[in-house]
Amino acid sequence: MNPPYDDADWWREAVIYEVYLRSFVDGNGDGVGDIAGLRSRLQYLSDLGVDAIWINPWYPSPMADAGYDVIDQRDIDPEFGTLESAEALIDEAHEYGLRVILDVVPNHTSELRPWFIEAVIGGSGCPGRARYHFRTGRGEHGELPPNNWVSEFGGSTWTRVTEPDGTPGEWYLHLFSPQQPDLNWNHPDVREDFALTLRFWFDRGVDGFRIDVAHYLVKGDDLPDLQEGGYASGEHPHWDREALHDIYRDWRRIADSYTPPRMFVAEAWVESAQRLVRYVRPDELHTAFNFDFLASPWLPDPLRRAIDETLAAHESVGAAPTWVLSNHDVARHVSRYARQQVEGIARFLDDYLDRPADLSVGIRRARAAVVQMLALPGCAYLYFGEELGLPEVEDLPDEVLLDPMFQRSGRTSRGRDGCRVPLPWSGDAPPYGFSHSVRTWLPQPFDWARYAVAAQEGDPASMLEFYRTAIRLRHSHPALGDGSMQWVPTPEGVLGFAREPDFLCVVNYSAEPIVLPEGAEILLSSVEFAAGAGLPGDTAVWLDVPRL
Ligand code: NOJ
Numbered sequence: 088m089n090p091p092y093d094d095a096d097w098w099r100e101a102v103i104y105e106v107y108l109r110s111f112v113d114g115n116g117d118g119v120g121d122i123a124g125l126r127s128r129l130q131y132l133s134d135l136g137v138d139a140i141w142i143n144p145w146y147p148s149p150m151a152d153a154g155y156d157v158i159d160q161r162d163i164d165p166e167f168g169t170l171e172s173a174e175a176l177i178d179e180a181h182e183y184g185l186r187v188i189l190d191v192v193p194n195h196t197s198e199l200r201p202w203f204i205e206a207v208i209g210g211s212g213c214p215g216r217a218r219y220h221f222r223t224g225r226g227e228h229g230e231l232p233p234n235n236w237v238s239e240f241g242g243s244t245w246t247r248v249t250e251p252d253g254t255p256g257e258w259y260l261h262l263f264s265p266q267q268p269d270l271n272w273n274h275p276d277v278r279e280d281f282a283l284t285l286r287f288w289f290d291r292g293v294d295g296f297r298i299d300v301a302h303y304l305v306k307g308d309d310l311p312d313l314q315e316g317g318y319a320s321g322e323h324p325h326w327d328r329e330a331l332h333d334i335y336r337d338w339r340r341i342a343d344s345y346t347p348p349r350m351f352v353a354e355a356w357v358e359s360a361q362r363l364v365r366y367v368r369p370d371e372l373h374t375a376f377n378f379d380f381l382a383s384p385w386l387p388d389p390l391r392r393a394i395d396e397t398l399a400a401h402e403s404v405g406a407a408p409t410w411v412l413s414n415h416d417v418a419r420h421v422s423r424y425a426r427q428q429v430e431g432i433a434r435f436l437d438d439y440l441d442r443p444a445d446l447s448v449g450i451r452r453a454r455a456a457v458v459q460m461l462a463l464p465g466c467a468y469l470y471f472g473e474e475l476g477l478p479e480v481e482d483l484p485d486e487v488l489l490d491p492m493f494q495r496s497g498r499t500s501r502g503r504d505g506c507r508v509p510l511p512w513s514g515d516a517p518p519y520g521f522s523h524s525v526r527t528w529l530p531q532p533f534d535w536a537r538y539a540v541a542a543q544e545g546d547p548a549s550m551l552e553f554y555r556t557a558i559r560l561r562h563s564h565p566a567l568g569d570g571s572m573q574w575v576p577t578p579e580g581v582l583g584f585a586r587e588p589d590f591l592c593v594v595n596y597s598a599e600p601i602v603l604p605e606g607a608e609i610l611l612s613s614v615e616f617a618a619g620a621g622l623p624g625d626t627a628v629w630l631d632v633p634r635l
């Protein structure tokens with residue numbers, strides 16, 4: 088067991104594992120991962136050496152968007168378990184020294200949340216409509232959406248309701264799917280309800296929350312059409328607006344009222360690191376995901392830029408940066424890195440499909456990438472299965488795709504199911520020990536036996552054992568975790584940074600081997616290489632370099 092991590096600022100340097108609950112382990116044999124499954128594998132997470140787990144939404148939901156359409160944030164979906172099993176999980180995780188972070192989804196609810204049902208059946212002008220954004224349509228008979236906004240999943244952000252008298256009526260706003268109506272954060276009930284939700288889980292020992300689309304909650308009062316040519320910072324009608332920060336200051340006060348204080352990590356897709364760190368000023372949230380790093384190609388210049396901008400911006404507010412390579416919304420990085428790397432932001436499978444892939448290159452770069460990531464100052468997030476080297480499943484048949492992005496985009500975007508396929512634990516064929524049922528909620532590929540936990544455990548060359556070693560070393564090395572770093576001069580195609588005491592991380596992105604500093608001892612290497620041959624391409628090392 089890991090010792091309990093009792094540092095109050097634990098989130099400044101933790102390694103946090105995103106448990107995609109539907110796909111982690113199925114405890115009851117219905118083909119869907121659940122709380123019972125997760126409880127049975129806490130030992131695995133403890134052995135991996137992570138400090139905390141982040142669990143994607145487990146609340147009652149019709150699952151129109153894999154649980155990001157919530158009916159009641161203070162209960163558990165029966166597909167995943169019960170409130171009692173969730174409480175037991177939180178306690179058991181703590182016994183293993185694992186902190187627990189939940190997802191909170193404040194921008195929208197499910198269309199089946201009683202609040203929304205009330206608003207629809209109450210008719211135009213009923214008080215319940217004020218908790219959401221209802222508007223009359225444009226056009227002679229209100230037949231056109233109230234504005235020109237486009238949903239994240241494609242199509243309009245507006246859906247028209249049928250009024251209680253059977254006539255076509257008002258429209259409601261949904262930045263995501265029509266099953267996810269946006270809440271009105273100017274309404275006191277909404278603020279109060281989320282304060283209750285935070286307290287509900289904090290009272291049960293939850294250590295923190297990941298805030299879903301933290302940049303979207305507040306909208307401009309008149310919901311104007313989006314203008315051509317963009318907006319000055321903070322002026323966009325539904326994106327990164329100033330009034331968000333008061334909400335997060337309130338939430339911070341709630342988190343700080345607990346002993347030990349609880350933490351937040353924001354999912355905020357904003358235009359720059361400078362805008363991002365406004366969410367992590369001292370009286371606001373603690374951390375925010377760093378998507379510039381995630382979306383950067385495996386190339387030294389954009390990576391160095393992302394690292395520099397992140398560090399400088401976080402330094403300016405005294406917050407700890409976070410680093411992440413994959414999550415449940417992007418193509419797995421093994422598959423992204425398996426392609427020829429080009430500058431530009433690309434994160435979905437569709438950005439890569441037409442480029443030929445070499446998975447052995449992807450795996451090699453993924454090993455180097457985690458060596459780099461775990462050496463950077465701050466907190467690191469892992470996405471379930473990356474420790475096994477899982478690739479994106481790129482050939483899921485159309486009929487199994489569930490991500491609303493697929494249908495809403497007119498089937499032009501494959502969506503995000505390919506990074507959510509259930510984890511292989513053991514055995515030679517699906518379901519690879521994930522479930523007792525062969526009918527898993529998404530099908531697993533037939534060639535995944537080699538990725539299974541049981542196939543990798545004990546093999547020192549495996550990705551799994553490599554992750555275990557790297558995480559263990561990160562925890563035990565005094566230079567790693569929170570703190571600062573300095574770039575060192577390196578040849579083209581190489582990055583190197585030093586940390587005190589006596590630590591150097593060198594990453595070679597080029598095809599040519601490079602000579603390592605004399606007298607340096609290799610603490611960790613992403614692949615084995617012959618002593619004296621130089622550091623090969625797509626390889627990263629941690630070095631002990633006395634007397635820097
Ligand atoms: C971000 C989540 O990570 C994603 O999975 C979800 O579809 C949207 N927010 C909407 O909640």
Ligand code: CA
Nearest residue numbers: 113115119121
């Ligand atoms: Ca299940």
